[in-house]
Amino acid sequence: MNARATQLRAPFVLLGATVRALPSVRRSYRRVVESMFVVGNQSVVFIAVTLAFLGLILVYQGAYQAQKVLPDLSQVGMIFIGTMVRTFGPTIVALMLATRVGAGIAAELGSMVVTDQVEAMKVTNTDPVEYLVVPRFVASLLMTVVLWVFGVLVAVFAGTLMGTMRFGIQLGTFLSLAGTQPADVGVGLLKCVAFGIAIPILSAESGFRASGGSEGVGWATTRAVVNSSFAVIVLDFLISTLAYVAGW
Amino acid sequence: MSGTRMPEEPVDDGSAVGASVAPVGRAILAACRVVGGMSVLQWRIVRSMLSPRAFDYDETVRQLFKVGWLSVGVVVATALFVGALMVISSGNFVKATGATSIVGWAAGTAVFSEVGPVLIGLMFSGRVGANNTAELGTMVITDQVDALRVLGIDPIAYLVVPRFLAMIVMLVLLTCIGDIFALIGGAIACQAVLGIDMRIYWHGVLESHLLDEFAMGLVKGFFFGGGISIVSCHWGLRVSGGAQGVGRAVNNSVVTAAIAIFVVNFFVTVLWT
Numbered sequence: 001m002n003a004r005a006t007q008l009r010a011p012f013v014l015l016g017a018t019v020r021a022l023p024s025v026r027r028s029y030r031r032v033v034e035s036m037f038v039v040g041n042q043s044v045v046f047i048a049v050t051l052a053f054l055g056l057i058l059v060y061q062g063a064y065q066a067q068k069v070l071p072d073l074s075q076v077g078m079i080f081i082g083t084m085v086r087t088f089g090p091t092i093v094a095l096m097l098a099t100r101v102g103a104g105i106a107a108e109l110g111s112m113v114v115t116d117q118v119e120a121m122k123v124t125n126t127d128p129v130e131y132l133v134v135p136r137f138v139a140s141l142l143m144t145v146v147l148w149v150f151g152v153l154v155a156v157f158a159g160t161l162m163g164t165m166r167f168g169i170q171l172g173t174f175l176s177l178a179g180t181q182p183a184d185v186g187v188g189l190l191k192c193v194a195f196g197i198a199i200p201i202l203s204a205e206s207g208f209r210a211s212g213g214s215e216g217v218g219w220a221t222t223r224a225v226v227n228s229s230f231a232v233i234v235l236d237f238l239i240s241t242l243a244y245v246a247g248w
Numbered sequence: 249m250s251g252t253r254m255p256e257e258p259v260d261d262g263s264a265v266g267a268s269v270a271p272v273g274r275a276i277l278a279a280c281r282v283v284g285g286m287s288v289l290q291w292r293i294v295r296s297m298l299s300p301r302a303f304d305y306d307e308t309v310r311q312l313f314k315v316g317w318l319s320v321g322v323v324v325a326t327a328l329f330v331g332a333l334m335v336i337s338s339g340n341f342v343k344a345t346g347a348t349s350i351v352g353w354a355a356g357t358a359v360f361s362e363v364g365p366v367l368i369g370l371m372f373s374g375r376v377g378a379n380n381t382a383e384l385g386t387m388v389i390t391d392q393v394d395a396l397r398v399l400g401i402d403p404i405a406y407l408v409v410p411r412f413l414a415m416i417v418m419l420v421l422l423t424c425i426g427d428i429f430a431l432i433g434g435a436i437a438c439q440a441v442l443g444i445d446m447r448i449y450w451h452g453v454l455e456s457h458l459l460d461e462f463a464m465g466l467v468k469g470f471f472f473g474g475g476i477s478i479v480s481c482h483w484g485l486r487v488s489g490g491a492q493g494v495g496r497a498v499n500n501s502v503v504t505a506a507i508a509i510f511v512v513n514f515f516v517t518v519l520w521t
Binding site: 045046049050053054056057058060061064065079083086087091095096098099100103104106107108110111114115213214215216217218219220221222225226229230233234236237240241244245 | 275322325326329330332333336337339340341357361362367370371373374375378379381382383385386389390437441442490491492493494495496497498499502503506507510511513514517518521
């Protein structure tokens with residue numbers, strides 16, 4: 001029970017240490033940029049493929065279900081774009097980042113831990129949090145927002161192809177922002193920020209906890225994916241509830 | 249260390265076109281290798297299953313237990329939140345139109361046909377698929393797979409086929425369980441967050457005749473389970489290069505599985521409807 005409590009507390013402790021070390025980011029500007037390149041470069045094709053298929057399927061299902069009850073499909077595009085921005089865009093992009101970037105961070109840090117490189121840093125008086133976590137934290141926070149915008153654009157593009165070519169909806173009718181309020185953009189952005197904080201912290205924490213050779217790195221990577229994916233879903237639920245209750 | 253500035257890398261202008269095209273070619277070749285390798289693995293699994301004395305019964309039962317035990321907690325927890333999320337997402341439309349009866353239909357359709365199978369599949373891939381890659385990768389690195397071959401045991405029949413069967417059976421069952429828990433999560437959110445009587449929601453779910461959607465979700469679970477097992481065994485058996493190699497293989501495995509889930513999901517839906 002006590003071990004459980006420590007396990008639950010550990011990410012928050014790391015988050016606190018990261019926030020305290022955040023001012024050092026000015027000195028490690030270059031490493032942040034490198035990290036951003038890695039995060040973005042690793043995941044841009046991956047997110048393009050998955051979000052394109054998400055866009056296709058959402059429009060397909062939306063139009064298919066709407067056909068059963070309504071004679072016209074003029075609202076499909078409007079509702080699709082709105083839910084993409086607010087709900088599906090942030091969630092799916094973040095889940096993809098949890099599998100791509102989260103697993104990557106845990107694998108990297110985990111192999112550094114089992115080969116004693118992190119211990120070596122401590123010996124040379126380099127703070128591992130400052131040197132390893134802060135750049136990845138800042139990078140994934142910024143890149144989550146960037147990839148959210150990118151992912152929504154890809155999904156809308158794919159969805160538009162489906163809507164206009166398969167269901168014959170007029171392009172102008174489909175690409176309507178009438179279903180996207182400023183509040184939807186705000187809620188989507190808030191979600192992205194929350195996910196962008198949770199993913200690197202949880203993944204770095206499982207990477208640091210790796211022990212015992214290649215097996216340990218494998219477990220750490222698995223744990224990072226599961227923990228950060230689950231955190232994304234729970235945070236999504238909390239923010240959606242908050243947004244609904246607050247009337248955003 | 250943190251203050252050092254590296255000099256800029258010199259850029260070779262002579263082959264600018266080649267340098268910009270080369271990564272594309274490399275990526276396409278890498279993708280072909282992955283798809284080809286997985287197809288070969290699928291073929292060897294089928295061949296191994298058709299041959300007499302096909303698979304190790306004990307190992308299959310062990311895998312069934314392990315796969316189910318590993319993932320049931322995370323799948324149930326995810327499903328509860330996902331169902332709640334679907335209900336809350338439809339909340340604004342319900343508030344705008346006043347049509348409270350639509351909640352059950354919307355949540356039920358979304359959960360059964362798309363969101364449920366896909367999110368359960370993604371969590372399953374993160375939990376079981378990644379774990380499987382790590383396990384097989386560690387076996388490869390510590391030469392246990394070669395030891396099996398020396399003993400005259402086919403690694404495909406002994407290691408891969410039981411995992412393939414176990415993941416298919418378990419993901420279909422977990423999709424079933426997850427769908428039910430997602431509906432329960434939705435009911436709780438309906439009452440607690442939206443303030444709509446739970447009975448209206450359950451009525452909406454039951455009146456919408458969602459058996460077709462439910463069956464499609466199970467078919468998706470079947471294909472996702474097969475896909476995840478092939479992807480994770482493929483990456484696990486190809487590990488090389490110590491601890492770093494295992495980490496990278498797990499990473500590649502979950503990414504490939506996620507792509508497979510979205511692509512397969514699309515085709516199952518389009519072919520089903």
